[in-house]
Amino acid sequence: MSLNLLKGNAFYRTWARLSVKLVYCSNCDAVSTLASLERERCQTCGRPAARIVLRRPWQHWAAVGVIAIGAAVLLVNYLPEVEFRLLVLLFFVGLSLFFSSWGLRVLKDRALELGRSRAKEETE
Numbered sequence: 001m002s003l004n005l006l007k008g009n010a011f012y013r014t015w016a017r018l019s020v021k022l023v024y025c026s027n028c029d030a031v032s033t034l035a036s037l038e039r040e041r042c043q044t045c046g047r048p049a050a051r052i053v054l055r056r057p058w059q060h061w062a063a064v065g066v067i068a069i070g071a072a073v074l075l076v077n078y079l080p081e082v083e084f085r086l087l088v089l090l091f092f093v094g095l096s097l098f099f100s101s102w103g104l105r106v107l108k109d110r111a112l113e114l115g116r117s118r119a120k121e122e123t124e
């Protein structure tokens with residue numbers, strides 16, 4: 001592990017690498033979620049799709065916050081029972097997953113809306 005990882009933004013960078021990008025395909029009227037390194041193509045028909053860039057919804061930051069709080073709770077409190085520690089961890093991870101999947105759903109809905117209005121503009 002490099003020293004850089006321990007400095008500052010390691011957590012955020014890890015998160016960003018896991019993040020997805022959204023593309024809208026006017027052919028299928030669908031939003032696809034792609035890994036950030038994937039080519040911008042529709043997952044359904046394979047045609048090139050337009051990338052939709054949106055601000056992350058609050059649920060995303062809630063997910064980040066929950067994990068940070070969970071890590072802090074585990075670091076600060078010495079919990080002798082392993083089972084209890086696991087429960088705390090599961091609770092925070094579960095809550096974080098809940099928020100991040102909610103956030104992704106919100107993001108996809110917004111991307112669909114934006115993609116549709118853009119496609120409309122193009123045809124008009």
Ligand SMILES: [Zn+2]
Nearest residue numbers: 025028042045
């Ligand atoms: Zn398509």
